Amino acid sequence: MRRLTLYPKDIAYTLVLLAPSAAIFGTFVFYPLVKTVYLGFYRSDPFGLHTTFVGFDQYVDVLKSGSFHRSLWTTALFALYTVPSGLVLGLGLALLAHQKLRGMFAFRMIFSSTVATSVAVASVMWLTLLNPSIGIINYGLRESGLTPVNWLNDTRWALPAVSLTTIWLNLGFTFIVILAGLQTIPQDLQESANVDGAGAVSRFFNVTLPMLSPTLLFAVVVLTINAFESFGQIDILTQGGPLDRTNVIVYSIYTQGFRNLNEGVAAAQGLALFVIVLGLTLAQFRFLERRVFYGG
Numbered sequence: 001m002r003r004l005t006l007y008p009k010d011i012a013y014t015l016v017l018l019a020p021s022a023a024i025f026g027t028f029v030f031y032p033l034v035k036t037v038y039l040g041f042y043r044s045d046p047f048g049l050h051t052t053f054v055g056f057d058q059y060v061d062v063l064k065s066g067s068f069h070r071s072l073w074t075t076a077l078f079a080l081y082t083v084p085s086g087l088v089l090g091l092g093l094a095l096l097a098h099q100k101l102r103g104m105f106a107f108r109m110i111f112s113s114t115v116a117t118s119v120a121v122a123s124v125m126w127l128t129l130l131n132p133s134i135g136i137i138n139y140g141l142r143e144s145g146l147t148p149v150n151w152l153n154d155t156r157w158a159l160p161a162v163s164l165t166t167i168w169l170n171l172g173f174t175f176i177v178i179l180a181g182l183q184t185i186p187q188d189l190q191e192s193a194n195v196d197g198a199g200a201v202s203r204f205f206n207v208t209l210p211m212l213s214p215t216l217l218f219a220v221v222v223l224t225i226n227a228f229e230s231f232g233q234i235d236i237l238t239q240g241g242p243l244d245r246t247n248v249i250v251y252s253i254y255t256q257g258f259r260n261l262n263e264g265v266a267a268a269q270g271l272a273l274f275v276i277v278l279g280l281t282l283a284q285f286r287f288l289e290r291r292v293f294y295g296g
Contacts, residue, residue: 033274039267051264062268070244071252071269072276074159078248079227081163082170086223087216089167090174095204097175098182108179115172119232126165127152127237152238155245162246165233170226174219181215182208210293217292221284228277249273 042051043058062068093111097104114122129135130151138148151161185208193203209216231250234240240247240255247255249269257266 036267036270036274039263040271041264043264044262046261054264058264059268059271062265062272067244067252068249068269068272071247071249074244074246075228075248075250077159078163078166078230078246079224081160082166082227083220083223085163086167086170086174087219090171090178090219091216093171093175094178094182095208097179111175112172112179114169115176117169117172119169120236122169123165123233123236126161126168126233130161130237153242155242158238158242158245162234162237165237166227166230169233170223174223177219177222178212178215181212185211213292214294217284217288220288221281224280224284225277228273228280249276 040059041053041055043054044051097108097111129137132138132148132150132153135151137151141148149157151157189207189211190203193207198206228248229250230248231254234246234248234251235254238246240251250273253266253269253273256262256269
């Protein structure tokens with residue numbers, strides 16, 4: 001077996017090529033992570049001026065606190081509302097747009113348009129649609145003889161309303177990803193199943209869905225991460241209310257760090273969020289990948 005020899009000039013050349021990427025990752029990834037862990041060891045006074053080293057006590061307090069448990073539960077509900085619904089809607093629209101019909105290009109543009117919409121613009125749009133007085137949704141309810149709902153101020157409907165905004169916001173991304181996955185499925189498989197007498201439903205579950213499973217796994221992972229990191233739409237629509245019913249983890253971190261000036265608690269919650277998202281991602285790959293068919 002031939003032995004690989006590394007010369008000093010090769011090592012130096014490699015380090016020069018890696019330096020820009022290492023600098024970017026160090027500045028925007030590794031340093032913030034280390035700084036977050038460091039801040040979690042210090043407790044701030046009510047004015048955010050003086051800090052006291054408390055070690056791991058602050059992490060323990062955060063993990064035991066009722067407010068953290070409530071925000072974690074709210075985030076889990078938010079993910080449960082947005083991820084499955086967004087995935088099913090994106091899949092349905094992608095299947096519809098995958099049909100070879102005239103004018104389908106226009107529908108593809110419409111379905112994917114939300115990917116170019118910022119969180120702020122989408123939130124302001126839905127803030128108007130959900131307005132209890134002039135919103136078109138309540139107008140439709142009144143015209144149907146139903147009682148209008150104060151969507152963003154009702155403790156029962158605030159989280160579903162924000163979830164609806166998030167589903168719409170992520171729909172363009174989900175649609176594009178799944179449509180791209182559909183276009184990679186060999187047409188020969190569909191034609192062979194059709195010749196064998198398989199109907200549309202049978203072809204979907206036995207051909208399309210297995211071949212699409214890697215794309216669906218990717219979409220589920222990304223949508224879950226986005227759900228646990230959502231902030232902008234909640235800040236614009238509800239500010240975590242009413243009665244903390246939409247106070248997800250990221251908004252709780254923002255509140256502690258920038259409103260309460262308690263950087264230590266915010267850092268501890270941020271590190272906990274990092275561990276939770278990492279654990280969920282690994283668990284999804286661990287358990288869902290068993291059902292993924294890569295073909296070949």
